[in-house]
Amino acid sequence: MIKFDKVTKTFGPAHALQDISLEIHKGEFISLVGQSGAGKSTLLSLIIGEERPDSGRILIDDIDVSRIRRTDIPYLRRKIGVVFQDIKLLPNRTASENIAFALEVAGEKASVIALEVPKILEMVGLEEKAKSFPHEMSGGEKQRIAIARALIHKPVLLLGDEPTGNLDSINAWDIIQLLLKINKSGTTVILATHAKDLVNSIKKRVVTIEKGQIIYDQQKGKYVL
Numbered sequence: 771m772i773k774f775d776k777v778t779k780t781f782g783p784a785h786a787l788q789d790i791s792l793e794i795h796k797g798e799f800i801s802l803v804g805q806s807g808a809g810k811s812t813l814l815s816l817i818i819g820e821e822r823p824d825s826g827r828i829l830i831d832d833i834d835v836s837r838i839r840r841t842d843i844p845y846l847r848r849k850i851g852v853v854f855q856d857i858k859l860l861p862n863r864t865a866s867e868n869i870a871f872a873l874e875v876a877g878e879k880a881s882v883i884a885l886e887v888p889k890i891l892e893m894v895g896l897e898e899k900a901k902s903f904p905h906e907m908s909g910g911e912k913q914r915i916a917i918a919r920a921l922i923h924k925p926v927l928l929l930g931d932e933p934t935g936n937l938d939s940i941n942a943w944d945i946i947q948l949l950l951k952i953n954k955s956g957t958t959v960i961l962a963t964h965a966k967d968l969v970n971s972i973k974k975r976v977v978t979i980e981k982g983q984i985i986y987d988q989q990k991g992k993y994v995l
């Protein structure tokens with residue numbers, strides 16, 4: 771589903787990623803681990819076409835993301851949901867409206883939005899927060915809403931860039947459980963994190979990068995740094 775073929779990305783003189791080759795299959799759950807500055811976010815930004823590699827190729831299904839036209843990027847993005855450490859919900863909109871907004875922007879019909887938003891709220895276990903504003907929700911709840919928003923286009927791939935970074939360990943584990951549930955329903959998940967205990971509890975494939983290179987790639991892996 772995703773193939774990195776000898777990908778190198780530099781920022782100025784420094785290698786953010788160096789000669790990365792990696793294959794990710796449909797339905798996998800990957801923990802992408804490594805210390806701060808290792809290149810995790812860079813790898814994710816290459817997948818969504820936000821950055822381009824200096825050399826090598828990145829294929830997603832049959833799309834060569836490393837050569838994608840700017841005008842095709844919105845179509846790529848609809849196949850990919852992304853959640854970040856920093857949860858950016860619209861403060862003046864309720865949970866429901868935050869999720870609906872992603873569909874409105876895409877020009878979806880009101881009748882479809884009215885049907886889809888409650889379904890996705892149920893998926894993330896927050897039906898009762900539909901009418902709550904972001905300031906009325908906990909960090910963990912806000913991240914669930916952000917995940918719901920990321921899933922609204924039914925993406926084939928969900929990327930998390932340190933999505934538990936600002937959460938306490940109980941809320942963090944709840945978010946991981948949710949990601950595992952989403953993965954179980956068929957969505958491929960890539961979780962970039964340096965939360966060692968979480969990764970060791972997940973017992974799925976672990977890809978470790980250090981200074982822009984893959985140093986470890988193991989099924990049912992552990993956090994090895």
Ligand SMILES: Nc1ncnc2c1ncn2[C@@H]1O[C@H](COP(=O)(O)OP(=O)(O)O)[C@@H](O)[C@H]1O
Binds near residue numbers: 781784805810
């Ligand atoms: N936009 C950028 N401009 C310059 N350097 C960058 C940029 N993005 C990342 N880097 C550098 O690339 C390296 C990898 O960064 P990053 O992918 O953010 O690591 P991680 O997400 O693992 O913490 C770091 O040395 C970082 O400083």
Ligand SMILES: [Mg+2]
Binds near residue numbers: 810812
């Ligand atoms: Mg990062």
